[in-house]
Amino acid sequence: MSHSLPFAREAPLAFRGPALWWSGLLAASAWALAAFVTHHFPDQSEIVEWTQTGHIAVAQGAIAVTFLVLAVTAPLIPPLWRRIQGLGPWFVALGLFFATWQAVTAKFSLLPMPFFVPPQQLVEVYLDDWARLGESVLASLWLLARGYVLGSAVGFAVGIGLGWSPRFGYWAHPVMRLVGPLPATAWLPLAFFLFPSSASASTFLIALATGFPVAVLTWSGVASVNPDFYDVARTLGAKPRFLVLKVAIPAALPHVFVGLFMGLGASFAVLVVAEMLGVRSGLGWYLSWAQGWAAYGNMYAALLVMALMCSGLITLLFQARDRLLSWQKGVVKW
Amino acid sequence: MVNAATLDRSLLSAPLAPGAALDVRGVSHHYQLKGAPLPVLDNVSLTAAPGEFVALLGPSGCGKSTLLRLVAGLEPPTQGELSVDGAPITGPDPSRVVVFQDPTLYPWRTVWRNAALGLEARGLLRSQRSRVDAALELVGLNGFADAYPHQLSGGMAQRAALARALVNEPRLLILDEPLGKLDSLTRIAMQGELVRLWQREGFTTLLVTHDVEEALLLATRVVVFSPRPARITAEIPVDLAYPRHRDDARLVKLRREVLALLGVGDATV
Ligand SMILES: Nc1ncnc2c1ncn2[C@@H]1O[C@H](COP(=O)(O)OP(=O)(O)OP(=O)(O)O)[C@@H](O)[C@H]1O
Ligand SMILES: [Mg+2]
Numbered sequence: 199m200s201h202s203l204p205f206a207r208e209a210p211l212a213f214r215g216p217a218l219w220w221s222g223l224l225a226a227s228a229w230a231l232a233a234f235v236t237h238h239f240p241d242q243s244e245i246v247e248w249t250q251t252g253h254i255a256v257a258q259g260a261i262a263v264t265f266l267v268l269a270v271t272a273p274l275i276p277p278l279w280r281r282i283q284g285l286g287p288w289f290v291a292l293g294l295f296f297a298t299w300q301a302v303t304a305k306f307s308l309l310p311m312p313f314f315v316p317p318q319q320l321v322e323v324y325l326d327d328w329a330r331l332g333e334s335v336l337a338s339l340w341l342l343a344r345g346y347v348l349g350s351a352v353g354f355a356v357g358i359g360l361g362w363s364p365r366f367g368y369w370a371h372p373v374m375r376l377v378g379p380l381p382a383t384a385w386l387p388l389a390f391f392l393f394p395s396s397a398s399a400s401t402f403l404i405a406l407a408t409g410f411p412v413a414v415l416t417w418s419g420v421a422s423v424n425p426d427f428y429d430v431a432r433t434l435g436a437k438p439r440f441l442v443l444k445v446a447i448p449a450a451l452p453h454v455f456v457g458l459f460m461g462l463g464a465s466f467a468v469l470v471v472a473e474m475l476g477v478r479s480g481l482g483w484y485l486s487w488a489q490g491w492a493a494y495g496n497m498y499a500a501l502l503v504m505a506l507m508c509s510g511l512i513t514l515l516f517q518a519r520d521r522l523l524s525w526q527k528g529v530v531k532w
Numbered sequence: 533m534v535n536a537a538t539l540d541r542s543l544l545s546a547p548l549a550p551g552a553a554l555d556v557r558g559v560s561h562h563y564q565l566k567g568a569p570l571p572v573l574d575n576v577s578l579t580a581a582p583g584e585f586v587a588l589l590g591p592s593g594c595g596k597s598t599l600l601r602l603v604a605g606l607e608p609p610t611q612g613e614l615s616v617d618g619a620p621i622t623g624p625d626p627s628r629v630v631v632f633q634d635p636t637l638y639p640w641r642t643v644w645r646n647a648a649l650g651l652e653a654r655g656l657l658r659s660q661r662s663r664v665d666a667a668l669e670l671v672g673l674n675g676f677a678d679a680y681p682h683q684l685s686g687g688m689a690q691r692a693a694l695a696r697a698l699v700n701e702p703r704l705l706i707l708d709e710p711l712g713k714l715d716s717l718t719r720i721a722m723q724g725e726l727v728r729l730w731q732r733e734g735f736t737t738l739l740v741t742h743d744v745e746e747a748l749l750l751a752t753r754v755v756v757f758s759p760r761p762a763r764i765t766a767e768i769p770v771d772l773a774y775p776r777h778r779d780d781a782r783l784v785k786l787r788r789e790v791l792a793l794l795g796v797g798d799a800t801v
Contacts, residue, residue, distance in 0.1 A: 426636045433604050434650035434700060435626030444652070448640045525640045525680045 221286025222269035228293025229262035235297045239305040241318075248304065248318040250325070258296065265289065315495040323499040330484070331503060337479035338469060338507065341397065345404025346465050350458060353409035357416020357457070361450070362442060374413065382407035382468050390476050400472035407468040408461035412454070419453025420446050452526060455519045462515060466508050481507070550734035551583035552616045552627065552703040554603065559612030560761075561598055571761040572598045573609070578755060578764065580704075585730055585737040587747035589790065590757030596740040597633060599762070600706050603738065604630045616704065626650055629702035631710045633740075635693035637681040643692050644668065644677035650700040667695040670729070671722075687714040691722070698729070705730075707739045711746070723750060727774055744790050748783050749776050756793050766793050 237255035241248055272278050296317065302308040304316035324331070359366035360374070382403045393399035423446055431445050473482025481504045488496035561573040572595040580586045588596050602609050605624040614621040616628065629650070637646045648664045651657040657664075668674045671691040681689055690713050697705065711719045711726075727750055730737050741747050747754045748770055756766040768790060772782060 424636065426632060426634065427638065429601075429604075429606055429630075430632065430636050430696075431649065431653060432606065432624040433626070433628070433630045434653050434696070435624070436649075436653035440653050445638070448638070451640070523640075525682075 219269045225289035226265035232297035233258035250318040250321045319495040323495045334484040338481045345401045349405030349408030353412030356413040360417040361420025378410040396476040407464040411460035412457040415453045415457030419450025423449040551736035554580040559609045574761040585751045587751035594760045595762035628704040629697040630706040633708040635689040647695045667699040671695045
């Protein structure tokens with residue numbers, strides 16, 4: 199055998215994939231193990247009877263079979279292969295995770311029971327309570343959208359004003375310095391008093407939490423624009439309006455997006471707190487409601503949904519940024 | 533006598549002479565540096581006739597770029613007067629376009645949209661898009677219209693900045709070492725382009741350069757400055773016909789004179 203021409207020999211093979219997807223085979227074993235643990239050992243539940251144990255075992259078995267098939271076929275289908283090629287270790291880990299989770303909760307009760315729930319209970323929550331959960335997600339999204347859009351818009355405008363107009367800065371700067379660093383949640387007791395409804399109060403709080411980082415970073419973005427950019431535009435006949443809209447704002451946009459990301463993070467925190475303490479809807483409310491009933495399964499279910507929601511929103515913002523700032527090199531991939 | 537109608541028409545269709553007349557009279561300028569005034573220009577007087585090509589030579593940091601900023605109208609002088617065609621310079625105007633020492637392209641705009649900046653700022657882009665293409669063609673960047681500045685070489689960026697200026701059909705073109713970052717071959721080619729362009733369009737040109745040979749090769753007159761604060765130490769008319777050759781005996785002789793004025797007359801390596 200000759201190894202003198204590795205590229206010529208390996209390039210076509212790498213394109214089509216190897217004969218067998220080994221980590222796919224391993225993933226199949228891990229998921230088969232999970233199915234086995236779920237099916238073989240009896241549930242040790244004293245209070246409730248879980249109804250979904252059998253279904254879960256079947257689903258895990260089906261996943262194991264799927265991986266077995268993929269282990270043989272995926273390398274032959276280039277588009278599929280490119281997508282799943284690198285994910286093997288994750289599939290294995292997930293299978294092991296489900297097997298372990300099942301074992302330490304439902305099967306051997308190694309973790310204290312009502313606080314740690316087995317997968318079957320989570321599935322039950324989603325099956326029984328999907329309507330209320332879905333409503334809560336929509337309520338949270340709607341409240342978040344109002345507060346975030348309002349806060350970003352006002353924050354952006356204030357930031358441009360601070361960066362551009364000394365007269366505006368004279369009045370706005372001291373106010374910002376005093377009020378901005380205050381966590382928005384500190385306003386909570388007052389806000390619920392002062393505003394006509396808890397919804398408007400929470401909108402205000404979320405807007406406040408979003409607005410401050412957006413304003414500060416927009417401001418610093420405008421302030422750090424290369425002054426030569428203005429000189430260039432001025433010698434070419436640009437009026438102040440053009441300088442703001444076509445020079446200052448695009449140049450400041452990378453900073454603005456940092457502010458938008460920080461604002462989004464802050465808005466999540468305020469959203470949950472506001473919903474837990476005042477608003478009678480949304481995922482935060484769902485969490486505290488579940489706590490009231492000691493319904494730990496519902497809490498995990500809501501937490502998972504919340505994680506997916508927040509992560510999805512961050513992803514959306516990243517995509518918007520990548521679109522608008524495609525001219526930048528070396529941007530972080532989410 | 534000319535009646536009103538023909539006078540109107542002549543104002544519209546036959547524009548002013550393509551080149552502007554520049555008059556800098558007794559201009560001094562200082563900056564504030566750490567609270568103390570830093571004199572940069574010392575009683576500079578300079579004129580450029582319409583269509584003239586004046587090169588400004590001087591040691592680094594003497595105040596050449598500062599003088600160009602004043603001519604562009606980006607700053608008022610501390611003392612003295614500047615006027616174009618008899619009208620005092622009170623601010624920037626698109627008839628006086630500057631090519632800055634740094635290309636300062638907008639990184640968020642493609643080369644094409646950078647070159648279109650002046651037309652866009654004046655609301656002329658819709659009707660005169662072809663001028664952008666023509667300017668990019670002139671500097672040899674039409675293949676890079678959709679590239680972003682970070683995808684250009686230093687010389688290409690410099691040429692894009694030149695295109696951005698030329699799109700505006702300036703009457704006074706102000707060049708601050710526009711060829712400084714080019715490799716010597718591109719530089720020679722661009723020097724030729726610049727002279728041809730100037731001859732064809734007839735604008736008045738003010739060129740700052742460190743390169744004595746370049747000044748003598750391009751300009752009809754070379755103005756030599758002292759170290760900061762800049763004073764004019766010599767004005768040398770270059771009475772040679774175009775196209776000029778860098779080995780021309782008279783040019784070589786002039787170069788020796790100018791180098792002597794700059795204090796490096798008999799420098800050898
Ligand atoms: N905005 C400013 N504030 C303070 N000092 C300045 C400013 N701009 C320029 N200077 C000073 O003015 C002097 C002249 O600067 P200028 O840029 O005009 O020099 P130059 O002749 O163009 O030099 P070079 O050939 O190296 O470009 C320098 O000493 C510089 O430090
Ligand atoms: Mg300079």
